[in-house]
Amino acid sequence: MIKEIREPLIFEISAAGKRAAGLPALDVPEKKDLLAGVALRRELEDFPEVSETEIVRHFTRLSQKNYCVDLGLYPLGSCTMKYNPKINERLSAHPAFAGSHPLAPVDLIQGNLEVLKTLEGFLCEIAGMDAFTLQPVAGAHGELTGMMLIRAALEARGNARKYVLIPDSAHGTNPSSAHICGYTVKEIKSNEKGTIDLASLEQAMTDEVAALMVTNPNTLGVFESDIVRIAEIVHAKGGFVYMDGANMNALTGIVRPGDMGIDVLHINLHKTFSTPHGGGGPGSGPVGVKKELVPFLPVPVIAEKGGRYVLDFDRPESIGRVRAYFGNYAVNVRALCYILTLGPVGVREIAEFAVLNANYIRKSLEGEFDLKYTTASMHECVFSDKIQKAFGVTNLDISKRLIDYGVHPPTMSFPLIVHGALMIEPTETESRRDLDHFIDAMKAIAKEAQENPEILHAAPHVTYVSRLDEVAAAKFPVLRWEKKP
Numbered sequence: 001m002i003k004e005i006r007e008p009l010i011f012e013i014s015a016a017g018k019r020a021a022g023l024p025a026l027d028v029p030e031k032k033d034l035l036a037g038v039a040l041r042r043e044l045e046d047f048p049e050v051s052e053t054e055i056v057r058h059f060t061r062l063s064q065k066n067y068c069v070d071l072g073l074y075p076l077g078s079c080t081m082k083y084n085p086k087i088n089e090r091l092s093a094h095p096a097f098a099g100s101h102p103l104a105p106v107d108l109i110q111g112n113l114e115v116l117k118t119l120e121g122f123l124c125e126i127a128g129m130d131a132f133t134l135q136p137v138a139g140a141h142g143e144l145t146g147m148m149l150i151r152a153a154l155e156a157r158g159n160a161r162k163y164v165l166i167p168d169s170a171h172g173t174n175p176s177s178a179h180i181c182g183y184t185v186k187e188i189k190s191n192e193k194g195t196i197d198l199a200s201l202e203q204a205m206t207d208e209v210a211a212l213m214v215t216n217p218n219t220l221g222v223f224e225s226d227i228v229r230i231a232e233i234v235h236a237k238g239g240f241v242y243m244d245g246a247n248m249n250a251l252t253g254i255v256r257p258g259d260m261g262i263d264v265l266h267i268n269l270h271k272t273f274s275t276p277h278g279g280g281g282p283g284s285g286p287v288g289v290k291k292e293l294v295p296f297l298p299v300p301v302i303a304e305k306g307g308r309y310v311l312d313f314d315r316p317e318s319i320g321r322v323r324a325y326f327g328n329y330a331v332n333v334r335a336l337c338y339i340l341t342l343g344p345v346g347v348r349e350i351a352e353f354a355v356l357n358a359n360y361i362r363k364s365l366e367g368e369f370d371l372k373y374t375t376a377s378m379h380e381c382v383f384s385d386k387i388q389k390a391f392g393v394t395n396l397d398i399s400k401r402l403i404d405y406g407v408h409p410p411t412m413s414f415p416l417i418v419h420g421a422l423m424i425e426p427t428e429t430e431s432r433r434d435l436d437h438f439i440d441a442m443k444a445i446a447k448e449a450q451e452n453p454e455i456l457h458a459a460p461h462v463t464y465v466s467r468l469d470e471v472a473a474a475k476f477p478v479l480r481w482e483k484k485p
Protein backbone atom coordinates (compact mmCIF):
# COMPACT_ATOMS: atom_id res chain seq x y z
CA MET A 1 0.00 0.00 0.00
CA ILE A 2 1.24 3.47 -0.86
CA LYS A 3 1.63 5.76 2.08
CA GLU A 4 0.64 9.38 1.79
CA ILE A 5 3.31 11.93 1.08
CA ARG A 6 4.44 13.63 4.26
CA GLU A 7 2.88 17.09 4.70
CA PRO A 8 5.61 19.58 5.61
CA LEU A 9 5.23 21.97 8.52
CA ILE A 10 3.98 25.37 7.47
CA PHE A 11 7.35 26.76 8.61
CA GLU A 12 9.08 24.54 6.08
CA ILE A 13 6.97 25.94 3.22
CA SER A 14 7.69 29.49 4.32
CA ALA A 15 9.88 31.82 2.23
CA ALA A 16 10.68 35.44 3.10
CA GLY A 17 8.44 38.01 1.44
CA LYS A 18 5.56 35.74 0.40
CA ARG A 19 2.12 37.09 1.19
CA ALA A 20 -1.38 35.60 1.24
CA ALA A 21 -3.04 38.88 0.31
CA GLY A 22 -2.07 41.64 -2.09
CA LEU A 23 -3.49 45.16 -2.00
CA PRO A 24 -3.12 47.97 -4.56
CA ALA A 25 -0.71 50.79 -3.71
CA LEU A 26 -2.04 53.35 -1.22
CA ASP A 27 -3.49 56.56 -2.64
CA VAL A 28 -3.49 58.20 0.82
CA PRO A 29 -0.53 58.94 3.13
CA GLU A 30 0.68 55.83 4.97
CA LYS A 31 0.48 55.88 8.80
CA LYS A 32 3.51 54.06 10.13
CA ASP A 33 4.22 52.27 13.41
CA LEU A 34 0.68 52.56 14.75
CA LEU A 35 1.26 49.56 17.01
CA ALA A 36 4.92 50.13 17.85
CA GLY A 37 5.57 50.06 21.58
CA VAL A 38 1.99 49.02 22.25
CA ALA A 39 1.20 45.67 20.69
CA LEU A 40 3.88 44.89 18.13
CA ARG A 41 5.29 41.46 19.00
CA ARG A 42 8.98 41.01 18.46
CA GLU A 43 8.97 37.26 18.99
CA LEU A 44 6.93 36.72 15.83
CA GLU A 45 10.10 37.11 13.77
CA ASP A 46 9.89 33.55 12.38
CA PHE A 47 6.22 33.69 11.56
CA PRO A 48 5.62 31.68 8.37
CA GLU A 49 5.34 33.65 5.12
CA VAL A 50 3.26 31.79 2.53
CA SER A 51 1.02 32.49 -0.44
CA GLU A 52 -2.76 32.12 -0.28
CA THR A 53 -2.63 28.95 -2.41
CA GLU A 54 -0.04 27.40 -0.13
CA ILE A 55 -1.91 28.18 3.07
CA VAL A 56 -5.25 26.90 1.75
CA ARG A 57 -3.71 23.70 0.38
CA HIS A 58 -1.64 23.08 3.51
CA PHE A 59 -4.62 23.19 5.85
CA THR A 60 -6.95 21.39 3.45
CA ARG A 61 -4.45 18.55 3.11
CA LEU A 62 -4.09 18.37 6.89
CA SER A 63 -7.87 18.30 7.34
CA GLN A 64 -8.09 15.38 4.89
CA LYS A 65 -5.76 13.32 7.02
CA ASN A 66 -8.34 13.50 9.78
CA TYR A 67 -11.18 11.12 10.36
CA CYS A 68 -14.53 12.65 11.28
CA VAL A 69 -18.16 11.68 11.69
CA ASP A 70 -18.95 13.42 8.39
CA LEU A 71 -16.79 10.74 6.70
CA GLY A 72 -18.16 7.58 8.27
CA LEU A 73 -18.97 5.48 11.32
CA TYR A 74 -17.28 6.60 14.54
CA PRO A 75 -18.21 3.82 16.97
CA LEU A 76 -16.50 5.12 20.14
CA GLY A 77 -18.41 3.48 22.99
CA SER A 78 -19.87 5.84 25.63
CA CYS A 79 -19.12 8.85 23.41
CA THR A 80 -22.23 8.93 21.18
CA MET A 81 -20.45 10.18 18.07
CA LYS A 82 -23.63 10.56 16.07
CA TYR A 83 -23.96 12.55 12.87
CA ASN A 84 -24.89 16.15 13.72
CA PRO A 85 -27.41 17.80 11.39
CA LYS A 86 -26.04 20.94 9.72
CA ILE A 87 -29.19 22.93 10.47
CA ASN A 88 -28.07 23.01 14.14
CA GLU A 89 -24.86 24.73 13.09
CA ARG A 90 -26.64 27.25 10.88
CA LEU A 91 -29.04 28.17 13.63
CA SER A 92 -26.51 28.44 16.45
CA ALA A 93 -24.36 30.70 14.26
CA HIS A 94 -27.29 33.06 13.61
CA PRO A 95 -26.23 36.63 14.53
CA ALA A 96 -29.14 36.88 16.99
CA PHE A 97 -27.38 34.18 19.03
CA ALA A 98 -23.71 34.40 18.08
CA GLY A 99 -23.66 38.21 18.18
CA SER A 100 -25.49 38.62 21.47
CA HIS A 101 -23.27 39.95 24.30
CA PRO A 102 -23.35 37.88 27.50
CA LEU A 103 -23.50 41.06 29.59
CA ALA A 104 -26.33 42.66 27.57
CA PRO A 105 -29.17 44.00 29.75
CA VAL A 106 -31.98 41.51 30.33
CA ASP A 107 -34.44 43.70 28.38
CA LEU A 108 -32.37 43.22 25.21
CA ILE A 109 -32.01 39.43 25.47
CA GLN A 110 -35.57 38.31 26.12
CA GLY A 111 -35.46 36.06 23.03
CA ASN A 112 -32.16 34.48 24.09
CA LEU A 113 -33.58 33.73 27.53
CA GLU A 114 -36.71 32.26 25.96
CA VAL A 115 -34.48 29.79 24.10
CA LEU A 116 -32.94 28.61 27.39
CA LYS A 117 -36.28 28.49 29.22
CA THR A 118 -37.87 26.49 26.38
CA LEU A 119 -34.96 24.03 26.38
CA GLU A 120 -35.21 23.63 30.17
CA GLY A 121 -38.88 22.79 29.73
CA PHE A 122 -38.22 20.14 27.07
CA LEU A 123 -35.48 18.54 29.16
CA CYS A 124 -37.83 18.39 32.18
CA GLU A 125 -40.41 16.65 30.00
CA ILE A 126 -37.94 14.19 28.45
CA ALA A 127 -36.19 13.31 31.74
CA GLY A 128 -39.22 13.58 34.05
CA MET A 129 -37.54 16.09 36.37
CA ASP A 130 -38.92 19.26 38.03
CA ALA A 131 -36.22 21.75 37.03
CA PHE A 132 -32.97 22.01 35.05
CA THR A 133 -29.92 24.25 35.17
CA LEU A 134 -28.10 24.79 31.88
CA GLN A 135 -24.91 26.21 33.41
CA PRO A 136 -22.61 23.14 33.46
CA VAL A 137 -20.53 22.84 30.28
CA ALA A 138 -19.59 19.14 30.29
CA GLY A 139 -20.87 15.84 31.59
CA ALA A 140 -18.25 15.76 34.35
CA HIS A 141 -19.09 19.38 35.23
CA GLY A 142 -22.74 18.32 35.53
CA GLU A 143 -21.73 15.48 37.87
CA LEU A 144 -19.83 17.87 40.12
CA THR A 145 -22.77 20.31 40.12
CA GLY A 146 -25.19 17.47 40.94
CA MET A 147 -23.04 16.23 43.81
CA MET A 148 -22.75 19.80 45.16
CA LEU A 149 -26.56 20.01 45.11
CA ILE A 150 -26.82 16.74 47.06
CA ARG A 151 -24.24 17.94 49.58
CA ALA A 152 -26.08 21.25 50.02
CA ALA A 153 -29.41 19.45 50.55
CA LEU A 154 -27.90 17.08 53.11
CA GLU A 155 -26.18 19.96 54.92
CA ALA A 156 -29.53 21.74 55.08
CA ARG A 157 -30.89 18.59 56.77
CA GLY A 158 -28.00 18.81 59.23
CA ASN A 159 -25.45 16.22 58.03
CA ALA A 160 -23.58 16.11 54.69
CA ARG A 161 -22.64 12.43 55.28
CA LYS A 162 -19.39 10.72 54.22
CA TYR A 163 -19.71 8.18 51.43
CA VAL A 164 -20.88 7.88 47.84
CA LEU A 165 -21.59 4.42 46.40
CA ILE A 166 -20.52 3.80 42.80
CA PRO A 167 -20.87 0.53 40.85
CA ASP A 168 -17.78 -0.90 39.11
CA SER A 169 -19.61 -0.46 35.79
CA ALA A 170 -19.87 3.34 36.21
CA HIS A 171 -18.20 5.89 33.97
CA GLY A 172 -14.75 6.88 35.25
CA THR A 173 -15.73 10.49 35.83
CA ASN A 174 -18.23 9.49 38.55
CA PRO A 175 -15.73 8.61 41.30
CA SER A 176 -13.67 11.71 40.45
CA SER A 177 -16.69 13.99 40.79
CA ALA A 178 -17.72 12.45 44.12
CA HIS A 179 -14.14 12.75 45.39
CA ILE A 180 -13.75 16.40 44.32
CA CYS A 181 -17.00 17.09 46.16
CA GLY A 182 -15.39 15.80 49.37
CA TYR A 183 -16.88 12.30 49.52
CA THR A 184 -15.18 8.95 49.96
CA VAL A 185 -16.09 6.50 47.21
CA LYS A 186 -17.18 2.93 47.93
CA GLU A 187 -17.37 0.53 44.99
CA ILE A 188 -20.37 -1.75 44.46
CA LYS A 189 -19.76 -4.97 42.51
CA SER A 190 -21.75 -5.94 39.44
CA ASN A 191 -23.49 -9.31 39.26
CA GLU A 192 -23.16 -11.81 36.39
CA LYS A 193 -25.84 -9.90 34.41
CA GLY A 194 -23.66 -6.78 34.49
CA THR A 195 -26.06 -4.88 36.74
CA ILE A 196 -25.84 -3.67 40.35
CA ASP A 197 -25.85 -6.52 42.86
CA LEU A 198 -28.80 -5.73 45.16
CA ALA A 199 -27.44 -7.64 48.16
CA SER A 200 -24.13 -5.72 48.02
CA LEU A 201 -26.04 -2.46 47.69
CA GLU A 202 -28.28 -3.25 50.64
CA GLN A 203 -25.27 -4.05 52.77
CA ALA A 204 -23.34 -0.91 51.77
CA MET A 205 -26.26 1.51 52.08
CA THR A 206 -26.12 3.08 55.56
CA ASP A 207 -27.10 6.46 56.99
CA GLU A 208 -23.48 7.55 56.37
CA VAL A 209 -24.02 7.31 52.61
CA ALA A 210 -24.93 10.54 50.82
CA ALA A 211 -25.77 9.09 47.42
CA LEU A 212 -25.55 6.32 44.88
CA MET A 213 -24.18 7.44 41.50
CA VAL A 214 -25.51 5.14 38.83
CA THR A 215 -24.74 5.26 35.11
CA ASN A 216 -27.85 4.08 33.29
CA PRO A 217 -27.54 2.40 30.87
CA ASN A 218 -24.20 1.49 32.42
CA THR A 219 -20.89 1.31 30.56
CA LEU A 220 -21.60 -2.29 29.55
CA GLY A 221 -24.54 -0.90 27.58
CA VAL A 222 -26.86 -2.69 30.03
CA PHE A 223 -30.02 -1.15 31.50
CA GLU A 224 -30.24 -1.32 35.30
CA SER A 225 -33.52 -3.22 35.30
CA ASP A 226 -33.79 -3.11 39.13
CA ILE A 227 -33.49 0.68 39.17
CA VAL A 228 -36.82 1.24 40.99
CA ARG A 229 -35.84 -1.19 43.75
CA ILE A 230 -32.33 0.34 43.85
CA ALA A 231 -33.81 3.81 44.39
CA GLU A 232 -36.03 2.48 47.18
CA ILE A 233 -33.04 0.98 49.00
CA VAL A 234 -31.12 4.27 48.81
CA HIS A 235 -34.11 6.44 49.75
CA ALA A 236 -34.98 4.21 52.73
CA LYS A 237 -31.67 5.27 54.31
CA GLY A 238 -32.15 8.95 53.44
CA GLY A 239 -29.69 9.00 50.52
CA PHE A 240 -30.08 10.50 47.05
CA VAL A 241 -29.88 8.72 43.70
CA TYR A 242 -27.70 10.45 41.12
CA MET A 243 -28.01 9.22 37.55
CA ASP A 244 -25.30 9.72 34.98
CA GLY A 245 -27.53 10.28 31.95
CA ALA A 246 -24.74 11.08 29.50
CA ASN A 247 -26.03 8.42 27.11
CA MET A 248 -29.72 9.30 27.17
CA ASN A 249 -29.93 8.34 23.50
CA ALA A 250 -30.83 4.85 24.72
CA LEU A 251 -33.85 6.13 26.69
CA THR A 252 -35.35 9.28 25.12
CA GLY A 253 -39.10 9.09 24.66
CA ILE A 254 -39.29 5.59 26.16
CA VAL A 255 -38.54 5.86 29.89
CA ARG A 256 -38.00 8.90 32.10
CA PRO A 257 -35.36 8.83 34.86
CA GLY A 258 -37.63 10.97 37.05
CA ASP A 259 -40.23 8.17 37.00
CA MET A 260 -37.61 5.59 38.07
CA GLY A 261 -36.80 7.29 41.37
CA ILE A 262 -33.83 9.40 40.21
CA ASP A 263 -33.34 12.61 42.27
CA VAL A 264 -30.59 14.29 40.22
CA LEU A 265 -29.12 13.64 36.78
CA HIS A 266 -27.04 15.23 34.08
CA ILE A 267 -27.54 14.88 30.35
CA ASN A 268 -24.76 15.38 27.81
CA LEU A 269 -26.38 17.64 25.23
CA HIS A 270 -23.23 17.32 23.09
CA LYS A 271 -23.85 13.58 22.86
CA THR A 272 -27.58 12.85 22.95
CA PHE A 273 -28.77 16.20 21.60
CA SER A 274 -26.21 16.61 18.88
CA THR A 275 -23.17 18.87 18.93
CA PRO A 276 -19.88 17.88 17.27
CA HIS A 277 -17.68 17.07 20.27
CA GLY A 278 -14.65 15.11 19.14
CA GLY A 279 -11.41 16.51 20.52
CA GLY A 280 -12.74 17.80 23.79
CA GLY A 281 -15.52 20.29 23.31
CA PRO A 282 -17.62 22.31 23.38
CA GLY A 283 -20.15 20.63 25.63
CA SER A 284 -23.18 21.20 27.78
CA GLY A 285 -24.05 19.03 30.78
CA PRO A 286 -27.36 20.35 32.15
CA VAL A 287 -28.47 19.03 35.54
CA GLY A 288 -32.06 18.10 36.30
CA VAL A 289 -33.44 17.83 39.82
CA LYS A 290 -36.54 16.86 41.76
CA LYS A 291 -38.40 19.45 43.88
CA GLU A 292 -36.43 18.99 47.09
CA LEU A 293 -33.21 20.09 45.35
CA VAL A 294 -34.62 23.09 43.45
CA PRO A 295 -33.71 25.70 46.13
CA PHE A 296 -30.02 24.78 45.80
CA LEU A 297 -29.73 25.24 42.00
CA PRO A 298 -26.97 27.55 40.71
CA VAL A 299 -27.79 31.26 40.37
CA PRO A 300 -29.06 32.99 38.39
CA VAL A 301 -32.22 31.00 37.74
CA ILE A 302 -34.14 32.23 34.71
CA ALA A 303 -37.62 33.10 35.97
CA GLU A 304 -40.77 34.64 34.47
CA LYS A 305 -42.19 37.78 36.06
CA GLY A 306 -44.98 39.92 34.64
CA GLY A 307 -44.68 38.38 31.17
CA ARG A 308 -40.89 38.92 31.01
CA TYR A 309 -37.85 36.80 31.70
CA VAL A 310 -35.70 37.89 34.63
CA LEU A 311 -32.51 36.60 36.22
CA ASP A 312 -33.27 35.56 39.80
CA PHE A 313 -30.22 35.91 42.06
CA ASP A 314 -32.24 36.07 45.27
CA ARG A 315 -31.87 32.42 46.23
CA PRO A 316 -30.24 32.16 49.67
CA GLU A 317 -29.72 28.37 49.56
CA SER A 318 -28.12 28.30 46.09
CA ILE A 319 -24.73 26.61 45.64
CA GLY A 320 -23.75 29.75 43.66
CA ARG A 321 -22.57 30.00 40.10
CA VAL A 322 -20.84 27.06 38.45
CA ARG A 323 -20.12 28.89 35.20
CA ALA A 324 -19.93 32.45 33.92
CA TYR A 325 -22.87 33.90 31.96
CA PHE A 326 -25.23 31.24 30.52
CA GLY A 327 -23.07 28.11 30.06
CA ASN A 328 -22.16 27.10 26.51
CA TYR A 329 -25.02 28.98 24.93
CA ALA A 330 -24.47 27.83 21.34
CA VAL A 331 -24.59 24.14 22.36
CA ASN A 332 -27.93 24.79 24.04
CA VAL A 333 -29.25 26.41 20.84
CA ARG A 334 -28.17 23.33 18.85
CA ALA A 335 -29.96 21.03 21.31
CA LEU A 336 -33.17 23.04 21.11
CA CYS A 337 -33.00 23.07 17.31
CA TYR A 338 -32.44 19.30 17.32
CA ILE A 339 -35.40 18.61 19.63
CA LEU A 340 -37.71 20.92 17.65
CA THR A 341 -36.74 19.43 14.29
CA LEU A 342 -37.28 15.86 15.55
CA GLY A 343 -40.50 16.45 17.46
CA PRO A 344 -41.87 13.95 20.01
CA VAL A 345 -41.93 11.03 17.55
CA GLY A 346 -38.37 11.72 16.42
CA VAL A 347 -37.11 12.01 20.00
CA ARG A 348 -38.48 8.52 20.67
CA GLU A 349 -36.89 7.25 17.44
CA ILE A 350 -33.47 8.40 18.72
CA ALA A 351 -33.66 5.63 21.33
CA GLU A 352 -35.35 3.07 19.10
CA PHE A 353 -32.67 3.32 16.40
CA ALA A 354 -29.76 3.61 18.87
CA VAL A 355 -30.81 0.33 20.49
CA LEU A 356 -31.63 -1.36 17.17
CA ASN A 357 -28.25 -0.46 15.65
CA ALA A 358 -26.24 -1.61 18.68
CA ASN A 359 -28.08 -4.93 18.78
CA TYR A 360 -27.66 -5.42 15.03
CA ILE A 361 -23.89 -5.15 15.44
CA ARG A 362 -23.93 -7.35 18.51
CA LYS A 363 -25.94 -10.14 16.86
CA SER A 364 -23.83 -9.96 13.69
CA LEU A 365 -20.53 -10.30 15.57
CA GLU A 366 -21.58 -12.74 18.29
CA GLY A 367 -19.41 -15.83 18.01
CA GLU A 368 -16.67 -14.01 16.09
CA PHE A 369 -15.80 -11.90 19.13
CA ASP A 370 -16.23 -12.79 22.79
CA LEU A 371 -19.13 -11.25 24.70
CA LYS A 372 -18.60 -11.48 28.48
CA TYR A 373 -22.03 -10.18 29.47
CA THR A 374 -24.89 -11.58 27.45
CA THR A 375 -27.62 -9.35 28.91
CA ALA A 376 -29.51 -7.42 26.18
CA SER A 377 -27.70 -4.33 24.90
CA MET A 378 -29.01 -0.79 24.89
CA HIS A 379 -27.01 1.80 22.90
CA GLU A 380 -23.68 -0.05 22.88
CA CYS A 381 -22.20 -3.53 23.20
CA VAL A 382 -18.91 -4.55 24.78
CA PHE A 383 -16.92 -7.33 23.10
CA SER A 384 -13.41 -8.41 24.07
CA ASP A 385 -10.32 -9.81 22.37
CA LYS A 386 -10.52 -13.12 24.26
CA ILE A 387 -10.97 -15.29 21.14
CA GLN A 388 -8.23 -13.46 19.19
CA LYS A 389 -5.80 -13.58 22.16
CA ALA A 390 -5.30 -17.26 21.33
CA PHE A 391 -3.54 -16.10 18.14
CA GLY A 392 -1.58 -13.37 19.93
CA VAL A 393 -3.89 -10.62 18.68
CA THR A 394 -5.03 -7.91 21.12
CA ASN A 395 -7.80 -5.30 21.12
CA LEU A 396 -5.16 -2.73 20.13
CA ASP A 397 -4.27 -4.74 16.99
CA ILE A 398 -7.95 -5.05 16.09
CA SER A 399 -8.57 -1.32 16.58
CA LYS A 400 -5.52 -0.31 14.54
CA ARG A 401 -6.49 -2.64 11.71
CA LEU A 402 -9.98 -1.06 11.52
CA ILE A 403 -8.28 2.15 10.37
CA ASP A 404 -7.11 0.29 7.23
CA TYR A 405 -10.75 -0.58 6.52
CA GLY A 406 -11.71 3.09 6.75
CA VAL A 407 -13.47 2.93 10.12
CA HIS A 408 -12.65 4.74 13.34
CA PRO A 409 -11.68 2.32 16.15
CA PRO A 410 -14.09 1.74 19.04
CA THR A 411 -13.37 2.65 22.68
CA MET A 412 -10.75 0.23 24.03
CA SER A 413 -9.93 -1.40 27.38
CA PHE A 414 -12.96 0.19 29.07
CA PRO A 415 -15.00 -0.68 31.10
CA LEU A 416 -12.29 -2.24 33.25
CA ILE A 417 -14.50 -5.18 34.25
CA VAL A 418 -14.17 -6.55 30.69
CA HIS A 419 -10.54 -7.45 30.03
CA GLY A 420 -9.38 -6.43 26.53
CA ALA A 421 -12.66 -4.58 25.93
CA LEU A 422 -13.90 -3.31 22.57
CA MET A 423 -16.79 -1.01 23.41
CA ILE A 424 -18.87 -0.32 20.33
CA GLU A 425 -21.53 2.38 20.07
CA PRO A 426 -22.78 2.84 16.51
CA THR A 427 -25.43 5.48 17.42
CA GLU A 428 -28.81 5.89 15.81
CA THR A 429 -27.67 7.91 12.79
CA GLU A 430 -25.92 5.04 10.96
CA SER A 431 -27.48 3.40 7.93
CA ARG A 432 -27.69 -0.35 7.39
CA ARG A 433 -25.04 0.07 4.70
CA ASP A 434 -22.53 1.73 7.05
CA LEU A 435 -23.23 -0.80 9.82
CA ASP A 436 -22.64 -3.65 7.35
CA HIS A 437 -19.35 -2.12 6.26
CA PHE A 438 -18.21 -2.10 9.91
CA ILE A 439 -19.42 -5.66 10.52
CA ASP A 440 -17.69 -6.94 7.37
CA ALA A 441 -14.45 -5.24 8.46
CA MET A 442 -14.65 -6.81 11.92
CA LYS A 443 -15.31 -10.25 10.42
CA ALA A 444 -12.40 -9.86 8.02
CA ILE A 445 -10.18 -8.94 10.98
CA ALA A 446 -11.36 -11.99 12.96
CA LYS A 447 -10.30 -14.13 9.99
CA GLU A 448 -6.97 -12.36 9.64
CA ALA A 449 -6.30 -12.95 13.33
CA GLN A 450 -6.36 -16.70 12.68
CA GLU A 451 -4.64 -16.77 9.32
CA ASN A 452 -2.26 -13.83 9.28
CA PRO A 453 -1.83 -12.19 12.69
CA GLU A 454 1.33 -10.38 11.47
CA ILE A 455 -0.75 -8.04 9.32
CA LEU A 456 -2.65 -6.99 12.44
CA HIS A 457 0.45 -6.43 14.56
CA ALA A 458 1.79 -3.99 11.95
CA ALA A 459 -1.50 -2.15 11.31
CA PRO A 460 -2.44 0.47 10.33
CA HIS A 461 -0.84 0.25 6.90
CA VAL A 462 -2.55 3.15 5.09
CA THR A 463 -1.61 6.01 7.39
CA TYR A 464 1.55 8.11 7.23
CA VAL A 465 2.63 6.92 10.66
CA SER A 466 1.70 3.49 11.95
CA ARG A 467 2.13 2.66 15.65
CA LEU A 468 2.90 5.67 17.77
CA ASP A 469 4.29 5.74 21.26
CA GLU A 470 0.91 6.87 22.54
CA VAL A 471 2.01 7.67 26.07
CA ALA A 472 4.86 9.85 24.87
CA ALA A 473 2.63 11.49 22.26
CA ALA A 474 0.17 12.48 25.00
CA LYS A 475 2.70 13.37 27.71
CA PHE A 476 5.58 14.91 25.76
CA PRO A 477 4.13 16.33 22.54
CA VAL A 478 6.58 18.34 20.42
CA LEU A 479 4.72 21.58 19.80
CA ARG A 480 7.55 23.98 19.08
CA TRP A 481 9.29 24.33 15.75
CA GLU A 482 13.05 24.78 16.00
CA LYS A 483 14.55 26.78 13.16
CA LYS A 484 17.42 24.89 11.58
CA PRO A 485 20.65 26.90 11.59
Ligand SMILES: *Cc1c(COP(=O)(O)O)cnc(C)c1O
Pocket residue numbers: 078079137138139140141171173215244246247268283285
Ligand atom coordinates in the same frame (compact mmCIF):
# COMPACT_ATOMS: atom_id res chain seq x y z
C1 LIG B 1 -19.07 11.08 28.19
C2 LIG B 1 -19.51 10.63 29.51
C3 LIG B 1 -19.23 11.38 30.66
C4 LIG B 1 -18.35 12.62 30.66
O1 LIG B 1 -18.83 13.65 29.85
P1 LIG B 1 -17.86 14.87 29.46
O2 LIG B 1 -18.73 15.82 28.73
O3 LIG B 1 -16.77 14.29 28.63
O4 LIG B 1 -17.32 15.45 30.74
C5 LIG B 1 -19.73 10.94 31.86
N1 LIG B 1 -20.45 9.79 31.93
C6 LIG B 1 -20.72 9.04 30.85
C7 LIG B 1 -21.53 7.78 30.99
C8 LIG B 1 -20.27 9.42 29.60
O5 LIG B 1 -20.53 8.66 28.53
